Amino acid sequence: MMENANPNSIISIRNIWKYFGKNVALQDVSLDIAAGERVVVIGPSGSGKSTLLRSINRLEEIDRGHILVQGKDITDHHNDINVMRRNLGMVFQQFNLFPHKTVLQNVTLAPIKLLKLSRKKAEDRAFALLKRVGISDKANVYPAQLSGGQQQRVAIARALAMQPAIMLFDEPTSALDPEMVGEVLDVMVNLAEDGMTMVCVTHEMGFARTVADRIIFMDQGQILEMGAPDRIFTAPRHPRLRQFLNQIL
Amino acid sequence: MQDKIEGQSKGNIVMVTEENAMPDSRDGQSKNTIIMVTEGPSIPDPREWRIVNAWSIALAGAVITLCCLAWFKPEPYREILTFVPDGLAATFQVTLLSICCAVPLGLLTGLGRISRNRLINLVASTYVEVIRGIPLLVQIFYFYYALSGLLQLSRTAAAVISISFCYGAYMGEVFRAGILAISKGQTEAARSLGFNRFQTMFYVILPQAWRTILPPIGNECIAMLKDTALVSVVSMPDLMQRARSFANNSYLYFETYTVVALIYLIITLLLSKVVSIMESRLNYYDGKR
Numbered sequence: 001m002m003e004n005a006n007p008n009s010i011i012s013i014r015n016i017w018k019y020f021g022k023n024v025a026l027q028d029v030s031l032d033i034a035a036g037e038r039v040v041v042i043g044p045s046g047s048g049k050s051t052l053l054r055s056i057n058r059l060e061e062i063d064r065g066h067i068l069v070q071g072k073d074i075t076d077h078h079n080d081i082n083v084m085r086r087n088l089g090m091v092f093q094q095f096n097l098f099p100h101k102t103v104l105q106n107v108t109l110a111p112i113k114l115l116k117l118s119r120k121k122a123e124d125r126a127f128a129l130l131k132r133v134g135i136s137d138k139a140n141v142y143p144a145q146l147s148g149g150q151q152q153r154v155a156i157a158r159a160l161a162m163q164p165a166i167m168l169f170d171e172p173t174s175a176l177d178p179e180m181v182g183e184v185l186d187v188m189v190n191l192a193e194d195g196m197t198m199v200c201v202t203h204e205m206g207f208a209r210t211v212a213d214r215i216i217f218m219d220q221g222q223i224l225e226m227g228a229p230d231r232i233f234t235a236p237r238h239p240r241l242r243q244f245l246n247q248i249l
Numbered sequence: 250m251q252d253k254i255e256g257q258s259k260g261n262i263v264m265v266t267e268e269n270a271m272p273d274s275r276d277g278q279s280k281n282t283i284i285m286v287t288e289g290p291s292i293p294d295p296r297e298w299r300i301v302n303a304w305s306i307a308l309a310g311a312v313i314t315l316c317c318l319a320w321f322k323p324e325p326y327r328e329i330l331t332f333v334p335d336g337l338a339a340t341f342q343v344t345l346l347s348i349c350c351a352v353p354l355g356l357l358t359g360l361g362r363i364s365r366n367r368l369i370n371l372v373a374s375t376y377v378e379v380i381r382g383i384p385l386l387v388q389i390f391y392f393y394y395a396l397s398g399l400l401q402l403s404r405t406a407a408a409v410i411s412i413s414f415c416y417g418a419y420m421g422e423v424f425r426a427g428i429l430a431i432s433k434g435q436t437e438a439a440r441s442l443g444f445n446r447f448q449t450m451f452y453v454i455l456p457q458a459w460r461t462i463l464p465p466i467g468n469e470c471i472a473m474l475k476d477t478a479l480v481s482v483v484s485m486p487d488l489m490q491r492a493r494s495f496a497n498n499s500y501l502y503f504e505t506y507t508v509v510a511l512i513y514l515i516i517t518l519l520l521s522k523v524v525s526i527m528e529s530r531l532n533y534y535d536g537k538r
Contacts, residue, residue, distance in 0.1 A: 057441055059437055082440075082443045082444070085440065086443040088441070089441075090437075090438075092434060092437065094432075096432075096434035096435060096437065097438075098435065098438070098439075098453055098457075099457065100457050109442075109452065110443060113444070113448065113452060114444065114448075142533075142534040142535075143534075144535055155438075159441075162442060162443065
């Protein structure tokens with residue numbers, strides 16, 4: 001159905017366009033991401049990197065083009081997006097934990113309601129995940145009682161509870177106080193080492209460098225350059241990328 | 250995005266709402282929606298539980314006045330006090346039945362008003378516009394007299410239906426504002442986990458919106474109790490109707506209506522306290538670190 005869709009890629013983005021009113025947010029973007037690959041998207045604000053990420057689980061509806069996730073077109077309305085989203089964990093800049101639910105309930109809500117897990121099974125899974133992100137002692141408190149870094153780690157656990165094949169991170173550390181960035185990045189590094197497919201929009205260049213298999217540089221709704229982190233940081237080719245790196249490094 | 254202030258015709262709620270009622274997915278900013286209530290006794294703020302405040306003065310004043318009148322001037326006040334409260338049963342009956350109908354109707358209307366389905370949205374919006382433009386008194390007459398050839402409603406049914414329809418529309422606006430006040434991020438988080446729209450609304454949005462919604466809904470219910478006085482015009486034997494018949498027979502207009510006013514005041518003040526306690530119970534998850 002799709003021409004040149006790479007059979008090895010878990011996410012296949014094909015010539016997508018997105019407009020906000022008259023402004024073009026994504027112009028003819030194409031990208032293939034392999035299973036187990038860690039991709040970090042960088043670029044100035046307004047470059048379309050968050051829009052690209054949010055298009056992958058259809059939080060943004062693209063205007064043209066196709067996105068295949070595990071071979072299924074998410075833009076095809078015959079495919080149940082709610083089922084497909086279970087495989088696409090997402091972590092937001094503002095955490096977006098459910099404030100009326102405890103940490104444990106945040107993590108168990110979707111598995112119980114959507115995967116029909118028993119409470120016991122869902123809680124076992126939740127405790128294992130909370131332990132993994134280092135906050136199992138906070139299982140019964142409400143999100144408002146947690147620090148930003150702790151909330152974001154719960155948000156990661158909540159997304160992982162659906163056992164997604166792919167994790168999408170939308171600037172997960174941008175809303176955090178500097179001293180809390182490390183604890184969240186540690187969890188993400190740990191996740192990357194376990195072979196999770198990750199697409200991460202971030203400004204943390206140190207993280208990008210250590211974790212990414214590939215770095216994508218975007219500006220004005222286009223991918224201007226991509227490559228291995230060493231190459232991107234030491235030998236940037238595109239003048240816009242050089243300028244961007246000069247500004248932030 | 251531009252905010253506008255939406256004043257309502259009945260004048261009991263002022264809401265600052267989004268210009269655009271349709272949820273717009275690309276703007277993740279939280280919306281500054283507030284709901285202010287400007288009619289009826291103000292809901293006491295639990296943080297200001299001082300002995301002397303407007304609420305306690307009003308309640309103590311009303312109770313003391315009523316007691317003094319009955320004690321020092323038993324003729325005619327005791328007689329009034331034994332005759333008139335018979336109507337309380339009808340007043341509460343109409344109020345409770347109307348609440349039971351108006352709250353679900355308001356929820357449906359609020360959901361309809363934010364629905365993406367054009368038809369549902371139009372039906373809900375038209376209902377709100379029509380009802381808000383017609384005085385409750387006219388609606389009561391309409392259901393009881395104007396439609397009598399068609400429906401043959403009992404007094405109670407006509408009273409409950411007209412009040413429910415009227416308050417359903419107002420509560421619909423409260424529900425709508427309360428739902429829109431929940432940040433877009435909550436919807437996105439739920440949807441990204443795989444919840445559909447319906448599940449997102451019932452597991453994530455409404456449980457949170459309920460906190461914003463409860464105080465104005467509680468106040469609407471209190472206003473509803475007061476407005477049941479209007480159903481006395483169709484000879485519903487409520488508090489007001491009992492007072493009218495007593496006054497008409499005895500010509501003691503001042504005495505009778507003083508007692509009725511105090512009784513209504515005491516009831517609404519007590520109910521506003523109940524709403525305030527319920528509200529503070531709903532704040533359990535706001536814990537500070």
